[in-house]
Amino acid sequence: MTTEFTVRDAFFDFCRRAGMTTVYGNPGSTELRMFRDFPDDFSYVLALQETVAVAAAAGHALGTGNAALVSLHSAGGVGHSLGAVFNAHRDRVPVVIIAGQQSRAMLPTRPFLGADEPALFPRPYVKWSRQTERGEDVPAALAEAYRVAMTPPCGPVFLSVPEDDWDRPAEPVPHRAVRTGFAPEPAALREVADALNGAANPVIVVGPGVEDEGALPLVVELAEKAGAPVWISPLSGRSGFPEDHRLFQGFLPPVRDQLAARLEGHDVVLVLGAPVFTYHVHSEGPFIPDGAKLFHFDCDPAQTAWAPVGTSVLTTIDAGVSGLLDLVDKADRPAPEPRAALARPGAADPMDPAFVIEALRDHLPADAVIVEECPSHRDLFHARLPITRSGGFLTTGSGALGWGLPVAVGRAVAGAGERVVCVIGDGSIMYSVQALWTAAQQNVPMTVLVLNNRGYGAVKALGRRIEMDTVPGTDIPGIDFVTLAKGLGVPGRTVSAAADLDAALAEGMAHDGPFILDVSVVPDDSPAYEPWAR
Known part of the structure; x- marks a missing residue:
């Protein structure tokens, strides 16, 4: 050798x-x-x-x-x-x-x-x-x-x-560093700051770039200084703003006319680290309310090039927001109306998914990291389980299933012992169920909560949107997730009664290593149901 x-x-x-x-x-x-x-x-x-x-x-x-x-x-x-x-x-x-x-x-x-x-x-x-x-x-x-x-x-x-x-013979690679942050031109910052200072009712839309670039504290400071309410961009893979903050308004829908309606009444829209915008289904109408001005900060030239409306500023979010903070005046705008509190559903069998999420919220460790891949229930999940700290939430903004479970495993391997909780649909988990074996071999601190509605609920909802009463291939009965997980080395419990949920969640959070909970929930077959509706 x-x-x-x-x-x-x-x-x-x-x-x-x-x-x-x-x-x-x-x-x-x-x-x-x-x-x-x-x-x-x-x-x-x-x-x-x-x-x-x-x-x-x-x-x-x-x-x-x-x-x-x-x-x-x-x-x-x-x-x-x-x-x-x-x-x-x-x-x-x-x-x-x-x-x-x-x-x-x-x-x-x-x-x-x-x-x-x-x-x-x-x-x-x-x-x-x-x-x-x-x-x-x-x-x-x-x-x-x-x-x-x-x-x-x-x-x-x-x-x-x-x-x-x-x-083959080779030479070591010399050490060198690349400093990757970059700031916008001063005139661009001045233009955006002037628009915010002169706005009657500005609003900020945050995307995954805020958290990816470590800019969340600066964005909170900017929102408070400008007195601007904050929305999270459609289908964002991170949170990007503390969801218990008085300025937080919720999540924009991936539907053009619905999104514009949420922003109605705002004359300046500042989008930070997000596409403008991600849509899931086609609809007509303006991209933003008529008469509003949109400004967009992002580090990706491709994103800034294809954005269909507004003025894009090429910058890393940290640098761009830091520059704005030096130019934006302290505003004296009233805070938006608080978001309406949601009533907690009662116990019933099979369970309302909102009931399950509320129970999960009661049992989450303070330092838990949540990974979500439950398209049927994504919006009610966000509405009932606010993310309040940077790094506490991961999902996919792109939509290809099979991402959540292995992402949770890798996040747990990289962690310092904090509990990773993967909330996933029964359809989603089957795209990458092999990840349970890796979780067992690594003995990661992870709880998998399967919201089992025995089908592809989001696909059914989209079918109803185009007046399809039935959608072939969207029912997936007969999978025993606990037995399947056991065969891959992960213990767990099947939960079909609301009375058993609290004890099961307590066991799942305290288990040394990975644990799976297969929770039966009501199928989302209501004709009024849309997976992005709020």
């Missing part, structure tokens, strides 16, 4: 210096040389399917604020993972994806497992993608990929490595 410094040595040396010492993956033949003499200070977290590997790595990244490393197996493994890659891209999560490839000498013969055009395969849902021309260039490409992943807007990157590259 050679003793010279190799591509493998340089690769792990860079990962060590970048803080990427946990590898999520599912191994195969084209990755074996990568893991020869695997370093003792690295850990490998095995996922049983590549979607789980990428999403768990994303959860790890969201927990640490640093890019996470994931290893995929050749073309097939990359193909399996693409739903999670799509989510990571849309949700701006920095994941460094390394994919195995057959040896360079074999590539002209289109070998078994080989990727014909590996750099094109995951596009356009990665920020950067490459297979180097020479093996010795792999470490420098890795360093470039990491820097791209961590530059706002963050996101996944992809590097394909032929298996014989790992043993």
Whole structure:
């Protein structure tokens, strides 16, 4: 065996210096040389399917604020993972994806497992993608990929490595830093500040970029200084504003006319770190109320380019809001009317999902991190379980199911012992149920609460919107989630009676390691139900 410094040595040396010492993956033949003499200070977290590997790595990244490393197996493994890659891209999560490839000498013969055009395969849902021309260039490409992943807007990157590259001689990658924050031009800040100062009734819309860039305290200060109520953007993957604050108004719907109606009466709209806007179904009408001016702060040139209305300012949120705070006058506007308190549903069997969420709120540890993937109940979940601290909530803003459970596992692996609570639909969990096995092997502090309505409730609701009385393929009866989880190493309880819920939640939160609760809830079959309705 050679003793010279190799591509493998340089690769792990860079990962060590970048803080990427946990590898999520599912191994195969084209990755074996990568893991020869695997370093003792690295850990490998095995996922049983590549979607789980990428999403768990994303959860790890969201927990640490640093890019996470994931290893995929050749073309097939990359193909399996693409739903999670799509989510990571849309949700701006920095994941460094390394994919195995057959040896360079074999590539002209289109070998078994080989990727014909590996750099094109995951596009356009990665920020950067490459297979180097020479093996010795792999470490420098890795360093470039990491820097791209961590530059706002963050996101996944992809590097394909032929298996014989790992043993080639290489040089260490020199250390260098990239300072990624950037501020808007002063004239742009002045324009926005003047608009806020002259507004009769301004409003702020926050998106996931606020939390991703650590700007939540500054945004709270700006809202209070301007006296502006705050909404969270449609289908946001984070919270972005304390939901118990007196200025918080709720969540904008992903429907154009409904969204504009929520903003009616506001003459200046300031959007921070969010698309303008994300819609789920088509509707006519203005994007914002007639006569209102919209200003948009975001770090992504693509977002600022396609926004259909208003004036976009290219900036990281921290820098942009800091600049505004120096220019915005202290306003003396009355606070908005408090949001109406919601009555707590009574106990009934099967249970109202709102009853379950209220009970969950009673049992949550103070430092719990909530991961949500229950499309049928997302809005009632937010209405009844306010997120009050930065980092306390994760979901997907892109909509590809199978993200929540493995994200919760990765977030728990990256944590410091705080309880991670994954609230998930019975349809959603089956897209990546293998993540339970990884949770059991890692013995993570995680409680999985399945809101089991025995079907795809959100799809049924969308069908009713277009006057479909029945939607084929939306009923999913007959799954025993507790037995399934037990087979993967996770204990749990089935809860079909409201009288048993409190005891089950107490057990689930106190359990040493992962625990699943399969809770039967009323199906959302009401003709008036819409998953974004408030």
